[in-house]
Amino acid sequence: MGTDVMEIIDTNIILRYLVKDDESLYDEAKNIFKKAEDGKRKLLVKVVVIAECCYVLESFYKKTRDEVAESMEVLLSQKWLKVEDRVALC
Numbered sequence: 001m002g003t004d005v006m007e008i009i010d011t012n013i014i015l016r017y018l019v020k021d022d023e024s025l026y027d028e029a030k031n032i033f034k035k036a037e038d039g040k041r042k043l044l045v046k047v048v049v050i051a052e053c054c055y056v057l058e059s060f061y062k063k064t065r066d067e068v069a070e071s072m073e074v075l076l077s078q079k080w081l082k083v084e085d086r087v088a089l090c
Contacts, residue, residue, distance in 0.1 A: 006042045006082065011052040014045070018053075018071050019061055036080045044082045 009032070016022060017029035035041040054072065057063040063071075076083050 004042075006044050008044050008046060009049065009081075011049050011056065014049065014053050014075065015056060018057070018075065033078075033081075037078070039080070042082065043080070044084060045076065046084045050076070050083075 012025075013029045013032060016025040017033060020026045032041065032043070036043045050072065054068050057068045057071070058065065075081070076086070
């Protein structure tokens with residue numbers, strides 16, 4: 001896929017990357033993010049996806065709010081990842 005097309009990342013890709021509970025899905029997510037970091041893909045994360053990730057990490061994976069905030073902050077701060085309404089999330 002060309003770099004001129006913005007791809008919307010869904011909740012599952014982010015969760016598989018952060019939680020690493022399925023090695024093959026983690027590898028796929030890592031590959032997607034690596035291509036974005038290398039400039040081969042343009043990725044967009046919508047606010048609703050961020051909210052879903054936070055909810056699932058807390059409710060299903062029993063992560064603390066601090067753990068969720070830290071992992072999401074690291075991911076969402078990447079320059080190669082476009083975050084919808086980034087200013088409002090800070």
